[in-house]
Amino acid sequence: MRITEFAAAMGTQVANLGDDFEIKGITTLDAAGPGDVSFISSDKYLSQAASSAASALIVPAKASVASHPSIPLAEPWAGVLFLLNHLYPENRFVYFRGIDPSAAVDPSAQLAPDVAVGPGAVIGPRVVIGGGSVVGPNCVIGPDCKVGSNCALNAGAILCAETEIGNHVILHAGAVIGADGFKYEKVGGRLAKIPQVGRVILEDHVEIGANSCIDRASFTETRIGAGTKIDNLVQIGHNVTMGRSCIVVSQAGIAGSCKIGDGVIFAAQAGVADNIRIGNGVTIAARAGVKDHLPDGVVVIGQPARPFREGSKIIMAEARLPDMIQEVTRLKKRVEELEKKLAPGG
Amino acid sequence: MRITEFAAAMGTQVANLGDDFEIKGITTLDAAGPGDVSFISSDKYLSQAASSAASALIVPAKASVASHPSIPLAEPWAGVLFLLNHLYPENRFVYFRGIDPSAAVDPSAQLAPDVAVGPGAVIGPRVVIGGGSVVGPNCVIGPDCKVGSNCALNAGAILCAETEIGNHVILHAGAVIGADGFKYEKVGGRLAKIPQVGRVILEDHVEIGANSCIDRASFTETRIGAGTKIDNLVQIGHNVTMGRSCIVVSQAGIAGSCKIGDGVIFAAQAGVADNIRIGNGVTIAARAGVKDHLPDGVVVIGQPARPFREGSKIIMAEARLPDMIQEVTRLKKRVEELEKKLAPGG
Amino acid sequence: MRITEFAAAMGTQVANLGDDFEIKGITTLDAAGPGDVSFISSDKYLSQAASSAASALIVPAKASVASHPSIPLAEPWAGVLFLLNHLYPENRFVYFRGIDPSAAVDPSAQLAPDVAVGPGAVIGPRVVIGGGSVVGPNCVIGPDCKVGSNCALNAGAILCAETEIGNHVILHAGAVIGADGFKYEKVGGRLAKIPQVGRVILEDHVEIGANSCIDRASFTETRIGAGTKIDNLVQIGHNVTMGRSCIVVSQAGIAGSCKIGDGVIFAAQAGVADNIRIGNGVTIAARAGVKDHLPDGVVVIGQPARPFREGSKIIMAEARLPDMIQEVTRLKKRVEELEKKLAPGG
DSSP: OBHHHHHHHTTSOOBTOOSOOBOOEEOOTTTOOTTEEEEOSSGGGGGGSTTOOOSEEEEETTOOOSSSOEEEESSHHHHHHHHHHHHSOTTTTOOOOSBOTTOEEOTTOEEOTTOEEOTTOEEOTTOEEOTTOEEOTTOEEOTTOEEOSSOEEOTTOEEOTTOEEOSSOEEOTTOEEEEOOOOEEEETTEEEEOOOOOEEEEOTTOEEOTTOEEEOOSSSEEEEOTTOEEOTTOEEOTTOEEOSSOEEOTTOEEOTTOEEOSSOEEOTTOEEOTTOEEOTTOEEOTTOEEOSOBOTTOEEETTTTEEHHHHHHHHHHHHHHHHHHHHHHHHHHHHHHHHHHHSTTO | OBHHHHHHHTTSOOBTOOSOOBOOEEOOTTTOOTTEEEEOSSGGGGGGSTTOOOSEEEEETTOOOSSSOEEEESSHHHHHHHHHHHHSOTTTTOOOOSBOTTOEEOTTOEEOTTOEEOTTOEEOTTOEEOTTOEEOTTOEEOTTOEEOSSOEEOTTOEEOTTOEEOSSOEEOTTOEEEEOOOOEEEETTEEEEOOOOOEEEEOTTOEEOTTOEEEOOSSSEEEEOTTOEEOTTOEEOTTOEEOSSOEEOTTOEEOTTOEEOSSOEEOTTOEEOTTOEEOTTOEEOTTOEEOSOBOTTOEEETTTTEEHHHHHHHHHHHHHHHHHHHHHHHHHHHHHHHHHHHSTTO | OBHHHHHHHTTSOOBTOOSOOBOOEEOOTTTOOTTEEEEOSSGGGGGGSTTOOOSEEEEETTOOOTTSOEEEESSHHHHHHHHHHHHSOTTTTOOOOSBOTTOEEOTTOEEOTTOEEOTTOEEOTTOEEOTTOEEOTTOEEOTTOEEOSSOEEOTTOEEOTTOEEOSSOEEOTTOEEEEOOOOEEEETTEEEEOOOOOEEEEOTTOEEOTTOEEEOOSSSEEEEOTTOEEOTTOEEOTTOEEOTTOEEOTTOEEOTTOEEOSSOEEOTTOEEOTTOEEOTTOEEOTTOEEOSOBOTTOEEETTTTEEHHHHHHHHHHHHHHHHHHHHHHHHHHHHHHHHHHHSTTO
8 A cells, every 4th residue: 555545545645745655564653664654643742753764654633744744634543543454454363264173163063154263272062153253273162152253262262151252352362251250158167169150241342351351140141341441361250240441451350240330441450349339431540449339430549449639649648658757756745845834833 | 840849958948939830040139030049148138039020039047038939048058059059060061071082181191981071181191080070171281190089170271290189179261280480599690490390289179260370389389278269360379388268369469488377368469478377267358468477367458468457547547648747737837836935035 | 310429510529428329309408308408598597407307408608517418509509400400300291292293283384303392282374483492282372473492382371473482481381472462542432452563572581470461562572581580470561671680570560661671570469550661670569559760770669669768668657647647636636725825815
């Protein structure tokens, strides 16, 4: 694709263009060389553009970049995404077609004709997989799972029995969906494992990171809403229901039976106690620990998590704590002095 | 099984029974429909019972529920467990029998006749596996491992070489038992890896969550006591010995060489430093960070972890810290005023 | 190997030797029995030596141990390491040779003649693997990966496409190298996944723990420097560059685009925010949360992470906070009393 074709595809023109050229790649300002397009996602990076060896830049709509041919876009990321998808086709690493001879697919499984099953993958009885889905090498799909269309299960991802995932779902390597929830009760004087007979449902366009775990429900369902994106090494407990378009960053953990709204952001290493209700549009800061229900729209920070303003004040105050303890000791002494002076006969 | 049969099996009768019926399922009050049994595990949930569409309820022994036929039990969970086990047989998802032709079992391995080895599983030389155990799809059991009877290794679980597990042990998908402990020493001016030549022993009835890791010992053994239950994404370092009936919740981490008693609870995301001794019956709150030895029976909270009362006081006090800093500033001013008044000539 | 041969190999002699003997094992003071060598890595453990049943002890160079034949070494760990390597050869658990018939190796892959590929392993197109490397059972190596010589990929480890690892690299079971970084941008009103087209490079002598994840870069590379050792369940985000000889302990997480120097230590469960620069020789304490750039050589502690002295003071001061709040309340009352006395007419 030539730079002028790219601009036309985005509905715009190349400003400041010398010769048209074939686009070789898209990369960062620093890494770009001749033939590459780079990009500036926001005006604040404009000053870094001049020194880039890129042959053209995608820039914010009203930005003026004298140094390079530029493609102005209201959403620079839209252009970056377009080029990435053009230059790096989604399934470029899918080298197997149909069912690899080393895969073990149960005869009762129903796979759409264009499903690709990689070497060593195992697909259990009564599994149904929709068109365009890819099951990577050494994946395991347990009995009675349903997988929608255009899903990508990367190497070693595991769907435990009865898990249901929608369309355009991506599971990264080693993700485990539908393992037993963690539930024991004292019965007859010892801890008894309570069988977990519910399931996990991942709605459309959900993405689950490498080695993350989402547990099946005790009785009903654990549900991750459409468009929600979950990073690596995240734990989601049984019976959790999470809304649409949430973001859960690496190593966060959400305990069992939480009810979470839409558009909630869990930053890295955050934790949420069990049975917590979290409204829509909530943001939970990195490493925050949530123990109480949270209404729509709040931002919380700290351990225990508190509203941002309050939590920030406490964190700043902590830095002054050692000085303050000394100050209190001094004040105590001064008050004693004053008391002595005012005592009868003082 | 009919509801009257179930009651009889539990040694009791159905109170308030209309027609006898065949039990279709067991589930939550909300999810239950006609033919289903639901349950109330404690009196505090009694008020939620009336609106359930369940056909009968398991209730605490002395509870009176006018709205439904009810089965009163001293331990309601005992009834729930009975029905779950009846309706959902433990091995209902084990669709392979004997050794799947796609599994790679070393000729020197000794498997009891009724062991089931799933597609793609790999079993190394000199492995011994007891009767009734199931090795899931794509599991790997390294050389010289010993697996007891009636164990369940779910898909992709990995036993590294020389690991020994007892009877009725459950490993969830992706668990890794017996990887090298993390040990380096400066030798000749560079960090040298110290080979880890000890092993891991999981005693009877241990359960290990998805993608959790338990490292082999440096020289001797890492041991998890009978009946201990470990959740997902947990890390147990080398040389740890943990007692019986402990609970380790998701994403907790226990560093090397800790000695842990019986019945200890590690809540989610807790952490314990290396070489710590923890007594029996200790509870470590979620996200607590333990750096000191803990005697029997204590409950600790916070980072660093402190006894519950002390730790709670500190956490509550932190909320008042910003106000207090202002108060101290005001007090200082007031003391200054007083000092001025009392100064000679004031 | 006899004890005198071992001493000679280390360039020294056995002090206090009775009969020469064949070395049976090397283990801890407590676990050692007749025929075993044990060791004292530092003078502070000398008092524990007397009761050991070991037949000989490796001791620090100038230590005097009357109770046992002893091999004095300037670096006792050098002797321990020598014996471990002698008694437990590195590849003692590699029971497969060449390419196991159940492995799925793409015909375009180029494996050095002595590469060992275990049962169920999957190696994609155009992969190159150097001499002496071992690919464990059920490992997956994606298309276009490069693996150096003498690497060990333990069972179930996964290299996603285009990952490059150097020589003498060790990946433990379930490690995932090169999964997509976590990157979404609002495009056309919805969150769009930004394809991650960079790669991961692990330099020579890197070791990655079980179930740890290192994400591929957005555009360029995620790089782990030579000799860096990473423990289990660690998350390294996309675009991170880490220097040489770093130590990252279990469950630590480093967010995207951090630039980390040489010899940095991340203790367990530490976290680092994205785009942070960390100098050489920095130490980050267990569970510390780093949000700011850190210059060479600092030690930080706490959440948020602060320099050790400052952070320790705060942590100690927190313990006094509840008492101090009471003290301030008392002081306030006393100041009020004083003010009353000094008021006109007081």
